[in-house]
Amino acid sequence: MTEIVFAVITVSDTCHQDATKDRSGPRLVQLLTENFDNCRVLKEILPDEQDLIKQKLKQLTALEAEVSCIITTGGTGFAPRDVTPEATKAVIDKECPQLSMALAIHSLQKTKFAALSRSVCGIAGKTLILNFPGSEKAVVECFDYVKDLLPHALHLLNNELALVKKTHDQIQNNAQSSTMSPAASAAGHICPHKTGKGDDNDRNSPFPMLPVNETLNIILQTIKPQATLPQLLKDFKSPVDIPPFRASIKDGYAMKSSGFSGSKKVLGYIAAGDSVIETDFQEDECYKINTGAPVPLNADCVIQVEDTKLLKTKKNGLEDLVEILVEPKKDLDIRSIGCDLAKGSTLFPNVDLSPVVVKSLMASVGHAVPLHKPLVAVISTGSELLDPQDYPIEGKIYDSNTTMLKQLLQYFGFDCVVTKVLTDDFIEVYETLTSIYDEVDFVICSGGVSMGDKDYIKPVLQKLGFNLQVGRVNMKPGKPMTFASKDEKYFFGLPGNPVSAFVCFHMFSLPAIRWASGWTYEKCMLPVVQVTLQNPNVALDPRPEYMRATITSKNGQLYASITGNQMSSRLQSIVGADVLVHLPARTATKTEAHAGDILPASVLRYDFITKYE
Incomplete structure (x- = not known):
């Protein structure tokens, strides 16, 4: 397969000065590598300078560069220095107005502020140039719209007639199949995102399957942070x-810099915690002083012990005379008042x-402040659950979720104030959720949120008047994840499978509790690093998947090895799990992840590198 070369250009004065602030560019690189096999992505960051942008576009659209598509992010708005569209127009041979309009319409469906974008799409030689807005959210939305159009567009630009015909044939076949009867169509395809009416006869969930990022945004927008x-x-x-006095940086001798080097009489000793000596002394005199001790009022330098020589001691063993071997300098080895x-x-x-x-x-500074922490309860549901201290009983399994979720809360600095294990009984669930919010702000519940006839969590929440904002998430594991709220009280319904609960806690519950505690948005989520996959031929699922993996560091590069069978019931997959590797959803062009693929991964623990090579 021929390699496709993409170029991503971030246009931003801020990011050009500090590349760590660039979120949209790396996100685009990630999206391209996840969605296109055998692609190479070039990355640039430019300031908002029209001539520099134009020069770089010309360089990348030259035939020898072999760049098929350039996507810029940033510089498309109304601000005086937003000049990306002007630089693009100066380079392209043909505009693509319909593509620009389609992106604009798609963006306007997300936010009315998309009307303030002046993005341009066009063709320069055999290179397609697309202007995306500067925000990471807008970049993801725009890419999601064009990703299926890009292969056909690039085939057309390169005059690859066989591939163009194949696409046209597929379109015609799809058009013909759309004339089939509804029953025939249904037999051929069941949409994984299908939602139902929610009545007793409906076999589909009434809740739409939301993307992970959208789910997280809904949760954080709902929760009121501690302000x-x-x-x-x-x-x-x-x-x-701090320090409140001039403090010695070294163990040595406090003296006057005007006294030059040579022998000095030792007047006494000054230790940390002593009062400041205000008595004046001569240039040929000094005080022995410890690190952190207050410097005498009339001394202006400290000579470290290593630059002195003991000449004489008193009968009691205390120092009497020392030789200063270096020329003293004013303020040498003294921390001034308030320097810290x-x-x-x-x-x-x-x-x-x-x-x-x-x-x-x-x-x-002599103060104490109470830190607000949300009060959290952990509930596990299931008539099959046994306490870990009980004897085994046929048909029962031990409850690991309560222990796991409680330990995770403690690991991340939060307290679990209540734990309960409930049977699959509507009345018991109802009564528990009715009273438990008198004690807590958050409930993290595992089990009872799927489509079984004993899954009572969602009906109980609705009966209690909770607003169910999330009922399904497009992820694996964790599809039935539920979030609901009422009067600044919050409920997380995690799937009952242990690994599903583990993943959903890290992806949703932990950021929510941090946000409620007053953490900044950027700090709420788990850190994300780029890792190189070591496993060959990892099959992709129709849903984005979060696989547990162990990290090895080789010469500063991070390598991820999947922790065996990833079945959501197999809790053993968290053994040695340093990260959650983000695998993209399967597409027609990408059905597997391969060894060597670079993927994002959420860091699960502070000591997340298991091995160094």
Whole structure:
């Protein structure tokens, strides 16, 4: 198969100065590599300078560059420095107005602010150029629209007539099949996203299957974050100087820099915690001083012990005379008052709600602050569940979800204040959920959210007046994941299979609890790193899949090895799981992931590298 070369250009003054702030460009690279086999993606970051953008476009559209498609992100708005469309128009031979219009219509269905985009699509030689907006969300939406059009467009540009004819034939066949009777069509295809009416005779879920990112956005937009502490930290001014006195940086001798080198009489010893000596002394005198101790009022330098020589001791063994071997310099090895933190300055330059950070910094200025943590309950449902301390009973299984979810909460710094195990009984579930919110803000429940006749969670939530915002998610494992809310109380219904509950907790419940605690948006989610897959021929599922994997670091590169059988009931797959590897959904052109593929992966633990080679 011929290699397809794409180029992604991020246009942003900010990202050009700091590449770590570029979210849209790397996201586009990821989307291209996930959706196109045998493709190579070039990546550039340019400032909002029309001439530089035009020059780069000309360079990439030259025949020898062999770039089939260029996608720019950013610089398409109304701001004075938004000049990407102008640079594009200066390079293209033909405009593609229908493609531009289609993208605009698609974007307008997502947000009315898409009307403020001036994106251009066009052709330069044999290269297709597409302008996407600058936000990561808009990039994903635009790419989702064009990804199925791109192969045919590139075949046309390269005059690959056989492939063009094949596509046309497929279109004709699809058009003919659309004239079949509804019954015949239904027999040939069942849509995995199909939703039903929700009545007793309906075999399909009434809830639409939402993408993971959309699900997370719905959850975070619903939850009211804790705003008091972030504002308090933002406004807090230090009541003290650190250090509050001039402090010695080294163990050595405090003296006057005007006294030059040579022999000095040792007047005494100054230890950390002593008061400042205000008595004046001569240039040929000094004080022995410890690290962190207050420098005498009339001393202006400290000479480290390594640059001195002991000449004489007193009868009691204390030092009497030392030789200074170097020329002293003013302020040498002295921390000035307030050099670490000045009185009246902002204590938290950025809001960071890590308990270690908040409590440590507040303690350093003599204050304490209570950290708000949401109160969380863990519920497991299932008449088949046994307490881990019970004897085995035929037809029963041990409840691992309660233990797992409680331990995960503790691992990430949150407390589980209530745990309950319920049978598959409507009344019991109803009564428990009616009363439990008197004690907690969040309920994380596993089981009872699928389509079985004993799955009572969703009916109970509806009866209690909860708003069910999420009923299914387009992911594997975790499709039945449920989220509901009522009066600033929140419910997560995780699937009962242990691995499904494990994955959904990390992807949805943890970010939600962090958000409610006041964490910044960027810090709520698990960190995502790029990993190289080591397993050959991993079959892709129709849904995006999150596989557990072990990480090995080789010369600074991260390699992921899938942890065996990934069946959602097999809890053993979390053994050695450092990350969740994000596998894309299967497409007509990509049915497998292969060794060497670079994929995003969510980091599950702080010590997430198992092996170094």
